[in-house]
Amino acid sequence: MKPIKTYDVVVIGSGLGGLVTALLLAQEGKSVCVLEKNNQYGGNLQTFVRDKTIFDTGVHYIGGLDKNENLGRYFSYLNILNDLELTPLNKNQFDCISFGSEKILYPQAQGYANFIDQLVVFFPEEKEALQKYIDTIQWYCQQFPLYNLQQGFGYNEEVMQQSVEKVMNSITTNKKLQAVLLGNGFLSALNVTETPFYVHALTVNSYIQSAWRCVKGGSQITKAFIKQLRHFNADLFKHQKVEKLHFNGSTLESCETHNTIYKANQFVSDIDVQQLFSMFSTENKQKPYVKRIQQLQNTLSVFSVHLVLKPKTIDYFNHNIYHFEEVNDAFSCRNNWQASRPKMMVITTNPHTKNDVFAQSISLMTYMDYEKVQQWQDTFNTVNYESERGNDYQFFKDEIVDNMLTILTKYFPDIRSQIQSVHTSSPLSYRDYIGSTDGSMYGFEKSAQQPLKTLISPKTKIDNLFLTGQNIRLHGILGVTITGFLTVGEMLGKEYFFDKVFKKVGYE
Numbered sequence: 001m002k003p004i005k006t007y008d009v010v011v012i013g014s015g016l017g018g019l020v021t022a023l024l025l026a027q028e029g030k031s032v033c034v035l036e037k038n039n040q041y042g043g044n045l046q047t048f049v050r051d052k053t054i055f056d057t058g059v060h061y062i063g064g065l066d067k068n069e070n071l072g073r074y075f076s077y078l079n080i081l082n083d084l085e086l087t088p089l090n091k092n093q094f095d096c097i098s099f100g101s102e103k104i105l106y107p108q109a110q111g112y113a114n115f116i117d118q119l120v121v122f123f124p125e126e127k128e129a130l131q132k133y134i135d136t137i138q139w140y141c142q143q144f145p146l147y148n149l150q151q152g153f154g155y156n157e158e159v160m161q162q163s164v165e166k167v168m169n170s171i172t173t174n175k176k177l178q179a180v181l182l183g184n185g186f187l188s189a190l191n192v193t194e195t196p197f198y199v200h201a202l203t204v205n206s207y208i209q210s211a212w213r214c215v216k217g218g219s220q221i222t223k224a225f226i227k228q229l230r231h232f233n234a235d236l237f238k239h240q241k242v243e244k245l246h247f248n249g250s251t252l253e254s255c256e257t258h259n260t261i262y263k264a265n266q267f268v269s270d271i272d273v274q275q276l277f278s279m280f281s282t283e284n285k286q287k288p289y290v291k292r293i294q295q296l297q298n299t300l301s302v303f304s305v306h307l308v309l310k311p312k313t314i315d316y317f318n319h320n321i322y323h324f325e326e327v328n329d330a331f332s333c334r335n336n337w338q339a340s341r342p343k344m345m346v347i348t349t350n351p352h353t354k355n356d357v358f359a360q361s362i363s364l365m366t367y368m369d370y371e372k373v374q375q376w377q378d379t380f381n382t383v384n385y386e387s388e389r390g391n392d393y394q395f396f397k398d399e400i401v402d403n404m405l406t407i408l409t410k411y412f413p414d415i416r417s418q419i420q421s422v423h424t425s426s427p428l429s430y431r432d433y434i435g436s437t438d439g440s441m442y443g444f445e446k447s448a449q450q451p452l453k454t455l456i457s458p459k460t461k462i463d464n465l466f467l468t469g470q471n472i473r474l475h476g477i478l479g480v481t482i483t484g485f486l487t488v489g490e491m492l493g494k495e496y497f498f499d500k501v502f503k504k505v506g507y508e
């Protein structure tokens with residue numbers, strides 16, 4: 001018989017959503033425990049080290065983190081903001097968008113007026129369109145009260161039905177400008193016909209407010225959470241993969257790992273929803289909402305190349321570059337490959353101090369469909385369970401790396417001689433570490449055609465089981481944090497909880 005531990009609340013999965021929910025509940029005096037299958041807490045906040053160089057897996061920059069902005073205020077409530085070591089990205093170009101062999105780097109700048117000022121230099125005849133774009137972004141953001149730390153929980157379906165394509169066409173017919181404005185669409189796996197404009201607006205608006213990198217990577221966010229969780233006497237356990245759920249009718253009584261049974265009055269799941277459902281009892285699997293959610297489509301996965309650079313060879317660059325082979329490639333994450341060469345690529349680096357003079361690393365990312373690696377789907381490789389995926393897999397990756405380095409020479413002509421070592425991750429890495437079925441980057445794809453169908457309630461049809469994390473409302477550090485607050489609001493009573501939160505950190 002396995003030992004039994006009992007809590008008020010058990011949180012399954014220590015991704016950002018799990019950490020936010022657990023801390024908020026612990027702050028409310030609940031006895032809380034967090035269960036994580038991996039060696040490292042944090043899910044996509046995890047970092048890894050190669051040749052003494054830190055790399056991020058799923059957080060490269062964060063928006064809205066000034067203490068007076070939305071994420072800054074939510075993080076202040078969680079009491080983690082002061083523990084973060086952040087460095088602001090370049091005010092006049094936190095992101096640069098570039099096409100083919102064209103030399104121009106089109107800037108996206110911080111601050112609404114500055115955003116327009118920096119771009120109008122390249123599009124002098126489009127000043128009105130740029131102003132309209134900024135006004136539209138802000139208008140869409142105002143439609144979501146929690147984004148602005150205000151009470152209000154309903155959704156305006158009409159607002160959510162507007163696709164990126166439709167809204168952008170109403171702003172400008174200039175396709176090049178559209179491509180520049182949507183150039184960081186990787187942040188939401190953009191597909192202009194499908195993605196609702198609100199997803200784009202909520203995401204990019206936060207970076208236009210302020211854009212930050214985490215010094216030494218995103219895992220410091222996890223550390224700040226763990227410090228607070230311990231302060232509130234919460235328990236965290238790693239190497240605890242939840243393998244079974246035990247139900248009594250539509251009540252979840254306990255969950256089970258390889259060596260322990262955890263009982264609780266309430267459970268929160270931060271794990272891939274499909275994985276959660278696969279552990280449901282036969283009776284609970286039949287519920288219509290389970291079937292509905294199982295039909296949803298996931299966002300694409302990602303292929304990343306991580307370069308350790310030879311010392312002092314490349315200056316630290318305080319912006320991200322979004323490269324597209326052609327202007328049209330900025331409009332959809334689909335059809336991203338021409339043989340083994342991607343049509344778009346994100347280029348970023350990781351600061352190791354607040355005043356880096358040289359870059360220690362470069363990371364390259366591009367969309368990859370799980371199908372591309374499906375032939376190796378029976379392999380599994382993490383630090384806990386190391387195993388080779390085979391020579392053909394290595395060959396497959398090497399070809400892609402070579403093509404991505406060729407693209408990189410546009411920005412760093414001598415890059416091939418400046419690299420110390422090369423490391424990669426594929427959809428299989430994300431699948432194995434995060435536990436999703438296909439390594440999806442951001443969870444379920446949001447759809448402008450059926451916006452409410454792709455919004456999942458934190459409440460389930462199991463009386464005491466709640467959901468959180470990027471699948472539920474919105475992905476990204478900001479989206480997942482707000483979703484965590486919403487989950488706790490559902491558990492404790494939204495009026496009571498948000499009243500308390502906004503009294504403390506809301507806008508006057």
Ligand SMILES: Cc1cc2nc3c(=O)[nH]c(=O)nc-3n(C[C@H](O)[C@H](O)[C@H](O)COP(=O)(O)OP(=O)(O)OC[C@H]3O[C@@H](n4cnc5c(N)ncnc54)[C@H](O)[C@@H]3O)c2cc1C
Nearest residue numbers: 013015016017037043044058060061242435469470476477
């Ligand atoms: C390549 C990439 C780049 C990104 N870049 C950015 C960025 O620059 N800025 C930004 O804001 N956002 C970015 N994101 C998005 C952001 O990282 C995620 O939206 C967010 O971290 C997801 O948090 P989550 O709570 O949904 O949990 P996840 O990160 O999905 O974590 C889930 C956790 O549950 C654990 N788990 C799974 N199954 C079990 C089980 N059975 N038992 C116990 N534990 C389990 C997993 O191991 C994992 O730790 C990026 C994402 C990716 C993939």
